[in-house]
Amino acid sequence: MSDFQDVRSALAAYDLGGSFTGCEKLTDGHIHSTYRVDFEDGGEKKHYLLQNVNTYVFKDIEKLMKNVRGVTEYLGRVIAGNGGDPGRECLKLFYTKDGSSYYTDDSGSCWRCYNYIDGIHTVQQIENSEVFYNAAKAFGTFRCLLADYPIDSLEETIPDFHNTVSRFADFRKALSDNLSGRAQNAVKETKFILARESDCSVLVDLLEKGELPLTVTHNDTKLNNVLFDDETNEGICIVDLDTVMPGLSLYDFGDSIRFGANTAAEDEKDVSKVSLSLELFDAYTKGYLEAAGESLTAKEIEYLPFSAKLMTLECGMRFLGDYFNGDVYFHTEYPEHNLVRARTQLALVADIEKKTDEMKAIVEKYRREFSL
Ligand code: GN1
Ligand code: MG
Numbered sequence: 001m002s003d004f005q006d007v008r009s010a011l012a013a014y015d016l017g018g019s020f021t022g023c024e025k026l027t028d029g030h031i032h033s034t035y036r037v038d039f040e041d042g043g044e045k046k047h048y049l050l051q052n053v054n055t056y057v058f059k060d061i062e063k064l065m066k067n068v069r070g071v072t073e074y075l076g077r078v079i080a081g082n083g084g085d086p087g088r089e090c091l092k093l094f095y096t097k098d099g100s101s102y103y104t105d106d107s108g109s110c111w112r113c114y115n116y117i118d119g120i121h122t123v124q125q126i127e128n129s130e131v132f133y134n135a136a137k138a139f140g141t142f143r144c145l146l147a148d149y150p151i152d153s154l155e156e157t158i159p160d161f162h163n164t165v166s167r168f169a170d171f172r173k174a175l176s177d178n179l180s181g182r183a184q185n186a187v188k189e190t191k192f193i194l195a196r197e198s199d200c201s202v203l204v205d206l207l208e209k210g211e212l213p214l215t216v217t218h219n220d221t222k223l224n225n226v227l228f229d230d231e232t233n234e235g236i237c238i239v240d241l242d243t244v245m246p247g248l249s250l251y252d253f254g255d256s257i258r259f260g261a262n263t264a265a266e267d268e269k270d271v272s273k274v275s276l277s278l279e280l281f282d283a284y285t286k287g288y289l290e291a292a293g294e295s296l297t298a299k300e301i302e303y304l305p306f307s308a309k310l311m312t313l314e315c316g317m318r319f320l321g322d323y324f325n326g327d328v329y330f331h332t333e334y335p336e337h338n339l340v341r342a343r344t345q346l347a348l349v350a351d352i353e354k355k356t357d358e359m360k361a362i363v364e365k366y367r368r369e370f371s372l
Pocket of ligand 2: 028029030222224225240
């Protein structure tokens with residue numbers, strides 16, 4: 001219960017009204033520790049989302065919270081201006097009694113508090129393509145809502161987050177440092193990654209040459225970062241705004257496919273269950289192009305299938321690199337968890353490589369349908 005004592009002491013920094021009645025740890029993310037906290041205020045039940053921020057991953061909390069504050073306030077204004085409901089359609093940050101966007105406890109641990117949105121659910125694995133289509137519309141809409149956000153005001157909360165050239169270099173370093181002594185457990189996987197070095201520079205080069213635009217991107221477009229309305233199943237709110245940074249739209253599209261169009265879970269142990277569902281790729285492509293297609297250039301559209309492969313390869317390198325480093329970055333539940341995750345990612349890369357022509361045909365179909 002020591003965790004809950006931490007939670008209670010963090011809550012004391014806020015003036016949320018009412019009395020604390022309970023708390024539940026939520027388990028969706030690999031980075032922060034997140035809790036739903038319950039209050040009762042004059043007979044009324046209230047919930048908030050309290051997060052213990054991972055400052056190993058986000059080393060500069062000031063920069064992180066400057067972005068989160070800027071983006072949540074901006075989204076709230078734009079959504080209200082469009083006649084939407086900012087209380088349900090975006091995150092709202094609560095400030096401490098001192099007016100700060102986060103609280104540092106006696107042990108140096110950082111906490112922040114958001115609204116808890118009722119009547120929603122998250123999805124870990126897609127069971128019907130309609131839901132994935134709805135996720136795509138939500139991420140496409142998110143992109144459009146932030147289209148005019150002052151991009152220069154955004155801090156780089158994790159430098160080179162999707163720079164696949166530097167991710168490849170990080171992987172090579174993790175392999176040669178081999179801090180966990182486990183590199184020999186993944187010889188085949190390592191070979192698979194090293195053989196794909198040239199893929200890693202494709203988007204970075206296009207960006208450098210000015211052939212792809214830098215835009216405000218979410219950068220962590222996992223399916224479980226969409227909140228779906230319980231009644232309509234529409235994706236109503238995008239969460240996990242810590243990596244909103246200047247980036248490529250292709251990072252967002254590719255990462256969504258990586259996670260959501262996989263026929264197996266990210267940590268499925270039986271890799272024979274891993275494949276790219278073309279039906280789900282179709283549904284996501286349709287939803288994304290319908291919502292955001294007009295804001296994309298021809299080059300961005302052309303590289304949509306490739307982005308799915310690259311983001312999956314990147315994630316495989318990150319999981320395997322963390323396995324070699326001794327599981328210091330991603331939360332793990334058992335010793336081989338990062339290795340298992342890396343294997344699913346690489347199996348998915350292999351399947352995407354086989355299906356690239358079909359993926360290109362799907363993109364082309366919707367490019368024509370939406371006259372893009
Ligand atoms: C992390 O926090 P979460 O679980 O949404 C990670 C993503 C990875 C993802 C892999 C800040 O996302 O980049 O793609 O795990 N977030 C960060 O599941 O590193
Ligand atoms: Mg998340």
